[in-house]
Amino acid sequence: MANTLPPWFWIAYYLFLAVTIGVAIYNVSTQKTRRMSLLVIWVAITVPIVSILNSIVAPPELNEYQHLVNELHQGALWAWYASSGYLFLSVWWILLLLKIIERQKKIVTH
Secondary structure: OOOOOHHHHHHHHHHHHHHHHHHHHHHOOOOOOOHHHHHHHHHHHHHHHHHHHHOOOOOOOOOOOHHHHHHHHHHHHOHHHHHHHHHHHHHHHHHHHHHHHHHHHHHHOO
């Protein structure tokens, strides 16, 4: 059996993607940051697909993360796309949360 990351990681990973897509769809439906939300949906769908397809050929002694890092060191385009996509989604969440916190501060102070 090939090495893989623990089940808790996969639960958190797919939950992160599902919530990200859900929030982005909500933002599109309410016309909030429509273009950015469409990009988030695209990235949240394509990055896992690219990662899964390229992890199929991973050596059995490496888990998915180790394979991604190994491919990054070799300059594989898919690994750079996946890493950039994960970074983009993380930054999007940070900015979204900061925006929500800022809105809450305005509500409390008024």
